[in-house]
Amino acid sequence: MKVNRSFHPLITGLILTTLLLSACGSQTANDNIVPAVETSADPLPVVSPQSSPTADPAAAPVSGLTGLSVTESALPRPLSVMINNAPAARPQSGVSEADILYEVLAEGGVTRLIGIFQSHTGVVKIGPIRSIRPYLIDLGGSYGGVTVHAGGSQAAYAILQKEKKEDMDEIGRAGAYFWRDKSRKAPHNLYSNVDKLWEGADKLGYAKDTSVPAYSFNNPDYVPIGGEAAAEFNVYFLLKSYTLDYKYDPERRTFLRWVNGKPHMDLNNNNPVEAANVIVLGADHKVLDEVGRLQIDVELGGEAVLFQRGQAIKGRWTRKPNDLIRFVKDGQEALLYPGVTHFLIVPNSPTFSNHVTYGQPQK
Numbered sequence: 001m002k003v004n005r006s007f008h009p010l011i012t013g014l015i016l017t018t019l020l021l022s023a024c025g026s027q028t029a030n031d032n033i034v035p036a037v038e039t040s041a042d043p044l045p046v047v048s049p050q051s052s053p054t055a056d057p058a059a060a061p062v063s064g065l066t067g068l069s070v071t072e073s074a075l076p077r078p079l080s081v082m083i084n085n086a087p088a089a090r091p092q093s094g095v096s097e098a099d100i101l102y103e104v105l106a107e108g109g110v111t112r113l114i115g116i117f118q119s120h121t122g123v124v125k126i127g128p129i130r131s132i133r134p135y136l137i138d139l140g141g142s143y144g145g146v147t148v149h150a151g152g153s154q155a156a157y158a159i160l161q162k163e164k165k166e167d168m169d170e171i172g173r174a175g176a177y178f179w180r181d182k183s184r185k186a187p188h189n190l191y192s193n194v195d196k197l198w199e200g201a202d203k204l205g206y207a208k209d210t211s212v213p214a215y216s217f218n219n220p221d222y223v224p225i226g227g228e229a230a231a232e233f234n235v236y237f238l239l240k241s242y243t244l245d246y247k248y249d250p251e252r253r254t255f256l257r258w259v260n261g262k263p264h265m266d267l268n269n270n271n272p273v274e275a276a277n278v279i280v281l282g283a284d285h286k287v288l289d290e291v292g293r294l295q296i297d298v299e300l301g302g303e304a305v306l307f308q309r310g311q312a313i314k315g316r317w318t319r320k321p322n323d324l325i326r327f328v329k330d331g332q333e334a335l336l337y338p339g340v341t342h343f344l345i346v347p348n349s350p351t352f353s354n355h356v357t358y359g360q361p362q363k
Contacts, residue, residue, distance in 0.1 A: 063119040064214025065099040065143070067338035070119050077210055079197050080140030081148040083113035084130040087241055089188040090259065094126035096266035096273050102139055104345040105285065107292035109238040114140050117194055118212070125268055127191035129170065129178065132156045135296045137165065142324050144210035146201045150178070150190050153293070166206040174200050213324045218335035220253070227311030233358030235280055235344050244344070246278055248310040254339060255307060276339025278307040279327050281317040282352035283345050296345065298325070303352040308337050312358050 060069040065078075078099075083092055085103065095101060098115035106112045114136060117123060132152035137159055140147050150170035152160070160167055168174035170190060177200035181189040202208070233255075235244040246255035254274040257264040264273040281304040286295040304317040306327045315329035325343060327334045346355035 063099065064212060065116065066119055066340060067215065067217030067336065068119065072121070074209075075118050075212075076121065076198060077201070077206075077208055078116050078118040078143045078145030078212060079148055079194060080143060080145045081115045081117060081126055081192075081197075082130050082132050082136060082140070082150075083115050083126070084128040084188055084190075085111050085113045085242075086188060088185070089128045089130075091265055091267040092127065093191065093267045094123045094193075095264075096269065096271040097123045098340065100143070100341055100343070101273075101275070102343045102345065103237075103244075104135070104139070104296065105237055105294060105347070106133060107294055109242070109292070111237055111242050112136060116140070116143050116145065118143075118145070121194060123194045123268070125191050125193050126197075128181075128184070128188045129190045129192060130187070132160075132167075133294070134159055135294075135298050138298055139325075141165065142213070142322075144212045146197070146206055148192065148197055150187075166201070166204075168197060168200055168204070174204065176200070215324070215326075215341070216333060216335050217338050220338050224309050224311050224313070227313045228358070229310065230307055230312035230358040231310055233278075233280075233307060233312065233356060235346065236355050237346060246275075246307065249274075250310065253309065253337070257342070274340065275342040276308060276337040277341040278344065279317065279325075279341065280305050280307070280344045280346060280356045281325070281327075282348040282355070285347040285349065298345070302348060305356060305358075306334055307358070 060071070061073055062068065063070050063075060083095065085092070092113070094117070095113065095115060097117070097120040099118050099120070100116035102114040103111050104114070112130065112133075115126065117126070129148060129150050132147065132149035134153070134155050137147060137156055147165060147167040149167065152169075159165065168177060170178040177196040178190055178192045180186070181191055183189075231248050233246050235246075237243075241260060243260055245258040245261070247258065248255050252274065254276050255278050257273040257275070265271065266273060282302045284297040284300070287293070288295055299319055301316060301318040304315055304327055306313045306315060306329070313329055313334065315327055315334065317325050318328050319325050346352070
């Protein structure tokens with residue numbers, strides 16, 4: 001697939017805003033964003049039960065987010081953590097241990113990460129942690145977890161208060177469960193860990209058990225058919241400092257993530273950031289003002305590509321009310337492979353294909 005990176009008014013508007021503010025300065029707690037308009041999505045088709053592995057009652061419990069065995073009979077409530085992705089915030093800590101990882105644009109052309117943490121109970125450091133926006137609340141909250149952030153836009157705070165969201169805000173009453181790393185400069189130095197966050201959620205009286213939606217998983221040894229070869233693929237958001245490459249490692253059965261031409265490594269453990277499944281999806285982005293504040297539709301659905309086992313599968317993403325984003329192919333939800341899944345949300349403008357290209361590695 002060839003990329004035609006011609007500029008569109010939306011992209012031009014976003015990039016021009018970067019001349020007005022720095023990547024970190026654009027993400028202040030006083031920003032004002034209009035919440036995404038709630039729309040109804042088409043009903044999600046039911047996956048054929050014959051496609052899923054047969055459950056063994058005597059087998060170890062399995063995570064509904066990763067499809068991998070876990071030692072706990074009952075997993076804790078997920079944590080949805082807003083993670084800083086400005087160049088000065090890299091490398092981040094804990095990103096290799098998230099069950100689910102999102103990347104989505106914020107104002108000024110920068111991107112933000114959302115890490116969904118549940119099955120890894122010993123993550124010693126997560127961050128840097130950053131502020132929140134309305135669509136980030138929507139995405140992270142879809143997993144039934146506690147939302148973790150440091151500040152946010154006025155519109156985001158309005159949603160948190162109106163809907164009585166169970167969140168942990170470092171500049172609010174949950175500040176005791178975060179810390180600053182003196183080896184880094186603010187605002188790229190705020191961290192926490194799963195033990196502190198679960199302790200804080202308990203002290204704040206948040207429910208320990210919530211309904212957590214699950215994905216459907218394939219047999220890890222099944223070889224997919226019908227996809228296009230995709231040993232590597234590239235995702236382009238808006239700025240050159242946020243260019244991604246994913247390279248398939250057949251031994252690990254994962255796509256290794258690269259940022260700006262370098263492997264993305266976790267500062268905690270020097271492990272690669274990787275995923276068994278990567279879903280790139282297009283969403284409508286609207287620039288709300290000259291500062292670059294965004295409204296992103298994460299409800300309606302649209303074009304998407306699922307990358308797994310070195311192949312690319314074209315389809316669509318869809319989302320029922322109060323559910324997760326799911327990938328659909330030929331009227332059915334596609335099975336994921338056990339492991340971590342990354343969701344990369346790119347603009348539909350000028351076209352979805354402008355933001356993703358894939359094929360065999362260049363020689």
